[in-house]
Amino acid sequence: MKLEGGKISSSHLTFLIVGFILGSSLILSPGMAAKHDAWLAVLVGLGEGLVFTLIYLTLAMRFPGKTLVQYNDIIFGPYLGKVISLGYLWFFFHLGSLVLRNFGDFLTSMIYPETPIAVFIILTTLVCASAVRNGIEVITRCSLILVVFTVFSVLGTIILLAQDMKFTNLLPVLDLPLKEFIKASHSAATFPFGETVVFLMVIAFLDNVKQAKISTLTALIVAGLLLVLSLLRNTAVLGVTEGIHVYPSYQVIRLIKIAKILTRLEIIVAVNLLTMGFLKISVCYYATVLGLAQLLNLRSYLPLVFPVGVLMVSLSILQFDSVIENIFFAFEIYPYYSLPFEVGFPLLSLIIAIIRGIPKQEEEKGNRKQDSVDNI
Amino acid sequence: MFGFLFKKLQFWQLLNQRNSGKQNGNWQKSSQTSLSRDLKENLKVLKSILGTSNDIVIREFSFGYDEKINASIIFVDGLTDRMTINESIIKPLMYDTHLFDSRELLTTNNIDIIQKSMLSVGDVKIVTSLDDVIDGCLSGDTVLLINGSDQALVISSRGWESRGIQEPKTEAVVRGPREGFTETLRSNTSLLRRKIRNPDFILENMQLGQRTKTDICIAYLKGVVNPKLVEEVKYRLKKINTDAILESGYIEQFIEDAPFSPFATIANSEKPDVIAGKLLEGRVAILVDGTPMVLTVPMVFIESFQTSEDYYSRPFYTSILRTLRFISFFITILAPGVYVALTTFHQEFIPTPLLITMAAAREGTPFPAVVEAIVMGIVYEILREAGIRLPRPVGSAISIVGALVIGEAAVSAGLIGAPVVIVVALTAISSFVVPAQSDTAALGRVIITISAGALGAFGIIIILLAGLIHLCTLRSFGTPYFSPLAPLSFRDLKDVFIRLPIWAMFTRPRTIGWHDPQRQEFRQIPAPPQDSEKVEQPQGEPENNSNMKSQTGVQGLKRPRKIGNKDT
Numbered sequence: 001m002k003l004e005g006g007k008i009s010s011s012h013l014t015f016l017i018v019g020f021i022l023g024s025s026l027i028l029s030p031g032m033a034a035k036h037d038a039w040l041a042v043l044v045g046l047g048e049g050l051v052f053t054l055i056y057l058t059l060a061m062r063f064p065g066k067t068l069v070q071y072n073d074i075i076f077g078p079y080l081g082k083v084i085s086l087g088y089l090w091f092f093f094h095l096g097s098l099v100l101r102n103f104g105d106f107l108t109s110m111i112y113p114e115t116p117i118a119v120f121i122i123l124t125t126l127v128c129a130s131a132v133r134n135g136i137e138v139i140t141r142c143s144l145i146l147v148v149f150t151v152f153s154v155l156g157t158i159i160l161l162a163q164d165m166k167f168t169n170l171l172p173v174l175d176l177p178l179k180e181f182i183k184a185s186h187s188a189a190t191f192p193f194g195e196t197v198v199f200l201m202v203i204a205f206l207d208n209v210k211q212a213k214i215s216t217l218t219a220l221i222v223a224g225l226l227l228v229l230s231l232l233r234n235t236a237v238l239g240v241t242e243g244i245h246v247y248p249s250y251q252v253i254r255l256i257k258i259a260k261i262l263t264r265l266e267i268i269v270a271v272n273l274l275t276m277g278f279l280k281i282s283v284c285y286y287a288t289v290l291g292l293a294q295l296l297n298l299r300s301y302l303p304l305v306f307p308v309g310v311l312m313v314s315l316s317i318l319q320f321d322s323v324i325e326n327i328f329f330a331f332e333i334y335p336y337y338s339l340p341f342e343v344g345f346p347l348l349s350l351i352i353a354i355i356r357g358i359p360k361q362e363e364e365k366g367n368r369k370q371d372s373v374d375n376i
Numbered sequence: 377m378f379g380f381l382f383k384k385l386q387f388w389q390l391l392n393q394r395n396s397g398k399q400n401g402n403w404q405k406s407s408q409t410s411l412s413r414d415l416k417e418n419l420k421v422l423k424s425i426l427g428t429s430n431d432i433v434i435r436e437f438s439f440g441y442d443e444k445i446n447a448s449i450i451f452v453d454g455l456t457d458r459m460t461i462n463e464s465i466i467k468p469l470m471y472d473t474h475l476f477d478s479r480e481l482l483t484t485n486n487i488d489i490i491q492k493s494m495l496s497v498g499d500v501k502i503v504t505s506l507d508d509v510i511d512g513c514l515s516g517d518t519v520l521l522i523n524g525s526d527q528a529l530v531i532s533s534r535g536w537e538s539r540g541i542q543e544p545k546t547e548a549v550v551r552g553p554r555e556g557f558t559e560t561l562r563s564n565t566s567l568l569r570r571k572i573r574n575p576d577f578i579l580e581n582m583q584l585g586q587r588t589k590t591d592i593c594i595a596y597l598k599g600v601v602n603p604k605l606v607e608e609v610k611y612r613l614k615k616i617n618t619d620a621i622l623e624s625g626y627i628e629q630f631i632e633d634a635p636f637s638p639f640a641t642i643a644n645s646e647k648p649d650v651i652a653g654k655l656l657e658g659r660v661a662i663l664v665d666g667t668p669m670v671l672t673v674p675m676v677f678i679e680s681f682q683t684s685e686d687y688y689s690r691p692f693y694t695s696i697l698r699t700l701r702f703i704s705f706f707i708t709i710l711a712p713g714v715y716v717a718l719t720t721f722h723q724e725f726i727p728t729p730l731l732i733t734m735a736a737a738r739e740g741t742p743f744p745a746v747v748e749a750i751v752m753g754i755v756y757e758i759l760r761e762a763g764i765r766l767p768r769p770v771g772s773a774i775s776i777v778g779a780l781v782i783g784e785a786a787v788s789a790g791l792i793g794a795p796v797v798i799v800v801a802l803t804a805i806s807s808f809v810v811p812a813q814s815d816t817a818a819l820g821r822v823i824i825t826i827s828a829g830a831l832g833a834f835g836i837i838i839i840l841l842a843g844l845i846h847l848c849t850l851r852s853f854g855t856p857y858f859s860p861l862a863p864l865s866f867r868d869l870k871d872v873f874i875r876l877p878i879w880a881m882f883t884r885p886r887t888i889g890w891h892d893p894q895r896q897e898f899r900q901i902p903a904p905p906q907d908s909e910k911v912e913q914p915q916g917e918p919e920n921n922s923n924m925k926s927q928t929g930v931q932g933l934k935r936p937r938k939i940g941n942k943d944t
Contacts, residue, residue, distance in 0.1 A: 012863065107834060111722070120834065127841050134849045141848035141862035142841075264725045267833060274837045 003293055003301055006137030010211035013203070016143040016279065017196060017219035018226075022150060023280030024102045025192040025227055027247050027273045029234065033331060034184035035243050036169060037176055039231040044185035046224035049193020052342055053220055056200055057213050059350050062358075064209040068200040069294040074358060075349050082295060084345060089291045091341040092198055093308070096284030097316035098330070100124060103277045104316070105323045110250060111270060121313050124274075128282045129309045132289060133302060136205055139282045146275040153268050154226055158233050160256045160265075165236035187335040192227065193220060194342035201287040246327060285312065410504050415446055415523035422450065425510060432513070439469045445486070446523040450509075455516035457535025464496045465518060465531055487525045499532035511589070538563070544646040544668065546811070552688045557646045561591050561665035564648075568595060568661075571652035576600075582613060590621040591665040595651075600658045600884070602891045608853055609660050609673060624664040624671050631673075634850055638816045641852035643675040650684045658889025674855035674888060677847060678872050680812035681705070686875055695874035702873070704806035708817045711806075712749040713824035713836050715799045719745040721832030738793035746829030748792050752800040753821065755782055760804070859887040 008016075031041035063071040068088060073081035103124060104117040112120075131139050174181065196216070203212050234248045237255060245251045253266045289308050293301035320326045352358075411418055419434065426432045436448040449465060472494065491500050503509060509528050513519050516534035541563070544556030557564045565579055576598040584592050592613065596606055612631040621627060628642045629635065645651055646668040651661050654672045662671040681701045686694045718726055719734065726734065741748070759778045766774060783801075787794045803821065807814045820843065827835035850857035860868030865886040870876040879900040883893045 009863070112832070112834070115831075119831070123831075123834075123838050127838055127845070130842065131845045134845065138845060138848045141856070141858065142844050144862040144864050145844060260729070261727060263727055267722070267725055270833065271837060274834070275841065278841055 003290060003298075004135055004205055006135045006205060007207040008137060008140045008202075008205055009207050010215040012140045012144060013199075013206060013212070014215040014219040014222070015147045016140045016202075016283070017199060017216060018223045019143040019147045019150070019276050019279035020196065020198070020283050021192045021220065021223035022147075022226065022272075022276045023192070024099050024273070024277055026150075026154070026230060026276060027106055027249055027269065028102055028191075028327070028330060029231055029242075029248055030191045030227070031184045031188035031231070032243060032248075033187060034176060034181055036235045036240060037174060037181065038184070038242070039170075039228045039235065040174065041181060041184040042188045042224065042228050042231055044181075045188025046193060046220070046228075048186065048189035049196075049224070050217065050220060052189065052194045052346075053196055053216060055343070055346050055350055056197055057203075057216060059346055059353070060200055060203045060212060061209065062350075062353055065204055067204045067291065067294060069291045070204075071353075072349065075352050075356070085291060085295055088197075088341060088345065089288055089295070091338070092201075092284050092291065093288045093312065094315070095195060095198070096281050096288065097312045097319065098326075098334075099277055099280050099284065100312065100316040101320060101326055102330075103273065103281075105320075105326055106247060106250075106273060107270075109323055110247065110266075118313075118317055121316055124278065124281065125285075125309050125313050128278060128285050129305050131278075131282045132286045133305055136202055136286060139279065139286060143279050146279060150272045150276055151226065153272055154230055157253055157256065157265070157268065158229060160258060160262065161233060161237055161252065164255055165233070166239070167236055169236050169239040170232070183335075187331055190335045190338045190342055191330065193224065194338060196220065197342050197346060198283055198287045200346075201291055202283065246323060285309070288312075409506055411506060411509070411521070411526045411528055413524055413526050415448065415521055418521055418528075419448060421506065422509070425506075426450075426513070435466075437466070437470065447520060449518050449520050450513050451518040451533065452513060452516065455514075455536050456518060456533045460497060460533040460535065461518055465520065465533070468494045468496060487522055487527050487529060490520075490522070491529055495529070495531060497531050497533065501530045502527050503530050504528070514589070515591070534562075541567070547645065547647050547650070547684075549647075549683075549685045549688075552685050553647070553649050555648060557648060557663075557668035557670060559666050559668060561593060561663055564663050564668070564670065565593055565595070567648040568652060568655075568663075571648055572597065572655065577655070580610075582610075584613065584616055584627070585619060585621040586617070587619040588621055592621070592627070593663040593665075595655060595661040595663060597655050597658070600656065600889055600892050601660060602658065602889075605658075605660055605674070605853060609662070613662070621664065623667045624662065624669045627662060627664060628671055633852055637846065637850060638819050639677070639847070639850060639857065640812070640816070641673075641675055641850060641857060643672045643679055643812070644669045645672070646670065647684060653684065653687070656895075657884050658891060674853035675857070676852065676855060676860075676885075676887070677858050678860070680810055682871070687878065691875050691877045698873055698875060701809050704809040705813060705817065708803050708806040708810070708814075709820040709824060710836070711799050711803045712753060712796075712821060713828035715796065716746045716749050716825055717828040717832040717836055719795075720829065734793075734795050737795050740790050741793045742790075743792070744829075745793075745796070746825065748796045749799070749825050749829075750822070752792065752796050753803075753825065756800050756804050757818065855887045860885065863887075 029038060031038040031045060034041035059071075063074070066074075069085040072085045072088075075081065076084055100121050104120045107120045108115065108117050131142065176184075199216070203209070203216075206212050230249060234242050234252050237252050238245070238248060242248045247269075250266050250269045253269050254264065256265050257263045285305075285308065289301045289304045292304050292308065298304070320329065419436075423434070431453045432450065433453050434448055434450050436446070438444070438446045447469070449461070451461060469490070487502065491502060501512075503512065504527050508530065509519050509521075512530035516536065518531045518533040520529040520531060522528075538560045539558050541555045541558055543554040547556075555567065557567060569577065569579075574597070578596055578598050580594045582592045582594065583589050594606070594609060594613070609631075613627070616627070616630045618626070618630070624644065628640075628644070631642070633641045643654075645654075651670050651672060655661055659672045659674065662673070664671075681698060686697070719738070723731060738745075743751070759774060759782075763771065763774050783797055786792050787797060807817055810817070820839075824836055824839050827839050829835075831838070847858045848856075848862055856863055859865065860872065867883055868885050868887075870881055871885075879896075879902070882895060882898055884890065884895050886893075
């Protein structure tokens with residue numbers, strides 16, 4: 001049984017992960033609780049996120065060519081494994097719907113105040129569904145183009161805003177109780193970085209599993225540094241008022257004014273959000289659908305794409321009443337809600353796998369399977 | 377649902393195939409019979425098959441000692457060269473037979489002697505079946521039948537009125553060869569053969585079309601091309617079962633990968649240098665008799681932005697031109713959509729002075745921007761189509777009507793705003809910069825304009841994303857359509873947004889010509905000669921020397937390990 005025929009190369013995975021992490025975090029700045037130290041919180045959060053990612057990678061390297069759902073069955077046994085897989089799938093599914101909601105919230109509050117949110121969510125899901133139907137290979141290829149554009153636009157806006165930046169805005173550094181700072185940095189670790197747990201469903205399709213480690217960590221660092229840069233830009237331009245805005249990046253780019261021609265470039269931010277959000281939603285959507293198909297032992301995941309999409313749309317529309325609720329959830333509840341999926345279960349699986357010595361029994365089989373896949 | 381429909385279609389196709397096979401069965405059976413020994417019998421059968429057409433000439437005559445041997449030649453008037461028939465077939469048979477021993481000629485296998493020592497024509501074949509006789513006759517050869525022999529000679533005498541080699545009107549160049557393909561297959565292959573003088577340049581013949589029997593030629597460079605690609609092309613061509621192939625477009629639609637995609641996955645050109653360049657990159661060309669348009673596979677999206685002239689002129693300006701082409705492609709699909717989105721949804725994104733000017737120009741116009749843009753788009757397409765179909769002398773009327781009546785009068789009457797005229801004109805001009813994608817661009821433009829009218833910038837981005845997904849999904853004969861951008865191969869970016877100098881393009885495209893990756897020797901940057909070299913070189917013949925050098929260079933070239941193309 002082969003659900004996904006595509007293969008992705010490790011360098012392409014880097015692009016996909018960068019796109020995934022920048023997904024909604026370019027707009028909904030993580031670590032906002034730390035106010036003007038947000039960039040520092042994200043930097044610390046990146047460190048924490050790297051630790052999380054190392055856990056995922058160690059786990060993935062033990063089961064090359066297998067997805068999370070498949071080795072949950074091996075580690076926890078067929079029954080408990082399925083329950084835990086279902087938990088993960090819920091998390092992926094919910095993550096996708098959260099991003100969709102961010103998307104819709106941003107558009108309705110900033111650009112289209114009178115259009116119902118459902119329009120944006122449904123259309124976006126349709127596009128994502130078509131990407132998911134075509135498989136992970138196509139999503140990855142799209143990411144190549146989109147991520148390059150985003151990286152250039154982030155760096156470009158920094159150059160265009162150079163004249164408005166006041167680096168004194170960054171002072172005083174660490175003017176915050178340590179507890180709150182840690183809270184903010186932990187929130188940054190769970191919000192963009194820890195979400196890479198989704199890639200446990202994707203790494204299995206790498207053509208060279210050994211390079212997964214280096215490409216994933218590179219992606220994490222590149223994306224983290226881009227985030228830090230954009231936060232530095234926001235703080236340096238806006239100062240303390242950064243904390244007031246819901247979407248500080250949008251606000252910052254609005255201020256670009258060069259020679260009366262290069263003004264009102266905020267559309268760039270909207271485009272970045274749309275394209276990166278598309279990648280993030282597609283990956284979550286894909287992981288959910290593929291995992292569900294593996295859980296139910298289906299021969300193809302295509303029949304699941306439509307129903308899961310409909311559920312995702314409904315959930316994202318129904319779960320919050322307003323933007324504020326969404327922001328509150330993202331910064332207050334989400335860091336704790338996501339903890340079991342991002343740290344708890346992966347760590348538990350890894351420990352159990354080590355204690356039971358499962359990879360050693362499975363190693364030969366796994367290698368052989370990998371070989372046969374390569375030959376095909 | 378689509379899968380179901382597609383299966384239905386396939387089934388229907390199969391059914392048709394079987395039916396057509398039945399219909400053709402009888403005709404094929406009768407024609408596969410072999411020739412009889414009796415000339416009169418043969419002629420009777422041939423006349424019954426070919427007889428009623430008046431362009432078939434059957435000339436009966438006798439020759440040899442005492443005119444004892446009866447024979448006849450059959451040819452199609454107009455397809456054959458009369459000089460050849462008179463001077464090289466009839467004349468030797470009727471006059472020069474006296475030079476031969478008469479008894480020898482009267483033996484049963486006199487056809488061998490005639491073939492070997494009498495006919496002064498280059499290409500003579502012996503055939504035995506009626507089918508081959510008719511085939512040869514209809515393709516312009518002359519058939520010689522001799523009484524008492526169950527074999528016939530097919531003597532090459534093709535020669536018909538054809539257009540000379542001219543500069544193609546669709547792909548004009550400033551620098552570079554100006555010859556273009558013609559409608560005759562043989563002259564097209566000769567044009568290619570003259571470009572690539574190499575025994576590895578292979579031309580394989582095929583006949584397609586139950587009724588038209590059109591000659592088709594597959595051309596490739598052995599050793600450079602991926603053998604699997606050639607197999608795939610042949611397989612797809614063999615699957616074609618139709619009655620007529622009138623243009624290469626027929627074949628394109630039968631063998632393309634994505635029949636429902638707006639993007640063409642098979643490239644075409646009518647310039648021999650373009651085709652030769654593509655063959656050297658590892659592609660396969662399909663030449664069809666009767667059309668100057670030659671197909672090449674696989675095609676990648678970037679190919680539409682490359683012209684032959686890019687490689688002939690120096691790299692700096694070419695690189696700027698490449699970027700310019702990408703920009704104009706985006707303008708031609710996006711301009712009306714962006715205009716509509718800006719004026720209807722996002723007025724705040726326009727700088728204030730510009731906004732005021734635009735608002736003043738659009739003041740009092742009765743229609744919303746999206747209607748204006750679509751109507752003007754349609755008007756432009758009508759003008760373009762009319763311009764192509766119109767008889768030349770009337771052509772100037774179109775420009776007057778287009779420029780004066782629609783542009784000038786409509787704006788001054790206040791029916792449409794001046795900005796939309798500017799936008800549509802800009803779109804029209806940019807669409808000619810990338811001719812290979814102009815059909816797709818016209819389609820995309822309409823879709824984007826409508827979605828921009830409905831949802832503004834969000835609509836545009838959604839459509840662009842969908843387009844990107846589609847481009848990333850497409851494949852052309854196993855090669856990802858959007859390569860080398862996605863999947864990315866850094867080495868091939870040398871020929872996308874910028875074009876590196878020729879001496880820096882060491883490798884063939886990774887996804888196409890990776891069967892023999894290295895194109896040339898490294899380190900050929902031109903530099904002034906070192907002092908030591910100057911002394912050694914005799915001043916008289918610098919050219920000879922450099923030739924020698926390059927030859928030894930090619931021989932000593934180390935080829936890297938051959939890597940099979942994974943994608944096909």
